[in-house]
Amino acid sequence: MTTATEILQPVELDLEALLLDLRSLIGAGHPILQAAAEHLFSAGGKRLRPGIVLLISRALTSEKELPLKHRKLAQITEMIHTASLVHDDVVDEADTRRGVETVHSRFDPRIAVLAGDFLFAQASWHLANLENLEVVKLLSRVIMDLAEGEIKQGLNRFDSSQSFESYLEKSYCKTASLIANSSKAIGVLSNVDQESLNSLYFFGRQLGLAFQVVDDILDFTGNDEQLGKPAASDLQSGYLTAPVFYALEENPSLSELINGKFSQKDDLDQALSLVRDSSAIKKSRELAEQFASESKDSISWLPDSPSKKALLELPEFVISRLY
Amino acid sequence: MTTATEILQPVELDLEALLLDLRSLIGAGHPILQAAAEHLFSAGGKRLRPGIVLLISRALTSEKELPLKHRKLAQITEMIHTASLVHDDVVDEADTRRGVETVHSRFDPRIAVLAGDFLFAQASWHLANLENLEVVKLLSRVIMDLAEGEIKQGLNRFDSSQSFESYLEKSYCKTASLIANSSKAIGVLSNVDQESLNSLYFFGRQLGLAFQVVDDILDFTGNDEQLGKPAASDLQSGYLTAPVFYALEENPSLSELINGKFSQKDDLDQALSLVRDSSAIKKSRELAEQFASESKDSISWLPDSPSKKALLELPEFVISRLY
Numbered sequence: 001m002t003t004a005t006e007i008l009q010p011v012e013l014d015l016e017a018l019l020l021d022l023r024s025l026i027g028a029g030h031p032i033l034q035a036a037a038e039h040l041f042s043a044g045g046k047r048l049r050p051g052i053v054l055l056i057s058r059a060l061t062s063e064k065e066l067p068l069k070h071r072k073l074a075q076i077t078e079m080i081h082t083a084s085l086v087h088d089d090v091v092d093e094a095d096t097r098r099g100v101e102t103v104h105s106r107f108d109p110r111i112a113v114l115a116g117d118f119l120f121a122q123a124s125w126h127l128a129n130l131e132n133l134e135v136v137k138l139l140s141r142v143i144m145d146l147a148e149g150e151i152k153q154g155l156n157r158f159d160s161s162q163s164f165e166s167y168l169e170k171s172y173c174k175t176a177s178l179i180a181n182s183s184k185a186i187g188v189l190s191n192v193d194q195e196s197l198n199s200l201y202f203f204g205r206q207l208g209l210a211f212q213v214v215d216d217i218l219d220f221t222g223n224d225e226q227l228g229k230p231a232a233s234d235l236q237s238g239y240l241t242a243p244v245f246y247a248l249e250e251n252p253s254l255s256e257l258i259n260g261k262f263s264q265k266d267d268l269d270q271a272l273s274l275v276r277d278s279s280a281i282k283k284s285r286e287l288a289e290q291f292a293s294e295s296k297d298s299i300s301w302l303p304d305s306p307s308k309k310a311l312l313e314l315p316e317f318v319i320s321r322l323y
Numbered sequence: 324m325t326t327a328t329e330i331l332q333p334v335e336l337d338l339e340a341l342l343l344d345l346r347s348l349i350g351a352g353h354p355i356l357q358a359a360a361e362h363l364f365s366a367g368g369k370r371l372r373p374g375i376v377l378l379i380s381r382a383l384t385s386e387k388e389l390p391l392k393h394r395k396l397a398q399i400t401e402m403i404h405t406a407s408l409v410h411d412d413v414v415d416e417a418d419t420r421r422g423v424e425t426v427h428s429r430f431d432p433r434i435a436v437l438a439g440d441f442l443f444a445q446a447s448w449h450l451a452n453l454e455n456l457e458v459v460k461l462l463s464r465v466i467m468d469l470a471e472g473e474i475k476q477g478l479n480r481f482d483s484s485q486s487f488e489s490y491l492e493k494s495y496c497k498t499a500s501l502i503a504n505s506s507k508a509i510g511v512l513s514n515v516d517q518e519s520l521n522s523l524y525f526f527g528r529q530l531g532l533a534f535q536v537v538d539d540i541l542d543f544t545g546n547d548e549q550l551g552k553p554a555a556s557d558l559q560s561g562y563l564t565a566p567v568f569y570a571l572e573e574n575p576s577l578s579e580l581i582n583g584k585f586s587q588k589d590d591l592d593q594a595l596s597l598v599r600d601s602s603a604i605k606k607s608r609e610l611a612e613q614f615a616s617e618s619k620d621s622i623s624w625l626p627d628s629p630s631k632k633a634l635l636e637l638p639e640f641v642i643s644r645l646y
Contacts, residue, residue: 030474087440092434112412113436117410121470124447128463133456142448147444151353
């Protein structure tokens, strides 16, 4: 199986330089933030988001050295992503992420709030200094989507009456918006035409949705070690995802268990069996594969290059995590 | 004594409309945020920051209806201010502000993180849609200053070796930057020349510093009821402010009490007496008065109007809180 590191090979050096920059930027003069930054930017994380931005930038130019603004945009993407993770972990009271302690659990929720605010602030400052109003709009929309996604998620716990559509909206806000809008933004900085911008946006959107649905499937099919967090933690926390919606169609009785917040001893196990024994996982896989395939098809117009090849492999990689 | 409400009279209707807008914007569709917004935008608060923006806008035009972008900028100013307060209260673990329970204490720290993020996100989205890159830069600089100020404050607790300059820098970041940059930004939107922009910035900067020094004096001279929080809470929390620096010059022994974090029974009372019995309060007053006077002088060029008169009264109002 191709790994993320292998796929990101055409931008490996760009990504290394970017992470080095990020750590010195954030750590400068603030010992506590330095520690949080080391913790955040050394352990784990495939850096897919800045990787995608850099790959698109490389796919659109034959220059050896990428323009500074392109590299900055990739960095901003990672800052926004990391800031939102740090605050999400506070809101969700998560102790681990990808098997690593979260900032608020390793340090303190107050440090996590500060670190996230500092990252958001740095992102918005660097964003303004890209000197491109359209890019500012795209990325500030992402910041708003991330906040709305977190609120939507928090408000709809243990509520089986919510629609599949609201789940997709939440997934767009929390995962796809950043990839879609940063893919489009690097197109803006590369001066491509409107049709190409739309297809870059669609590429990122469908890739992000595929990524989210795969994550949601793995929560039911993976074990604690593979996930870096307890398995089935989404359902246990009351977050309804694609497999649950499909299972609800086949077994309406599942809704009582959910609305009851799994208050009886075996409720959660029963609910998990209802999901796992239905065709929900299969249907969710088909949905993820559809998103991945749409993502791949939308960038066929890019000129051939190692970076284009890598971008085409990304949707496949996302799906390969299921097998 | 003139009240803030009296000074803001020329923009009273603008401010009312602005608050109504803010509450509906933030509450729309999110019951928890609605509650937090009601809590934040109904109780207390003199709305000085958007008031200053609106007064400058009115002082620069004779139009009856202010342009939409000017009103939006005032709203963004209040959003950023409120967002930073909500997160600061989480970081500082404050239970009350202006005598009212804080969001994280009334609701939950997680709701406070969400509400602050949502406000920051809304601010950056509306900011981008002002379609003015210079204004985006000025306000994103504010967001960065606010985060840096909070970090500076958090890192320098109980450290008597820090400089008076670092205190002023922290005060600039936490209080003056927003007023200075939003005053300049409304000048940018009003198309005034560079010299006028600089003087608007200076007006806001010195007003903000005066405001902060007065606040810091009141922490030593006010009682719990006047302050809406426990008196002398700054020193108790290890935050060193203007009066403490002046007192340290007269009584170097104060530093031992501070560095020892007031660990002995009477240490804090002793430290408070050292500050109150020195000429520290008098010197701090003179500093605040100097800032206020510089603020006032810098906008003499504005054409005469009720709004200009109000702007000139603001520095006096800030100082009048001391008497």
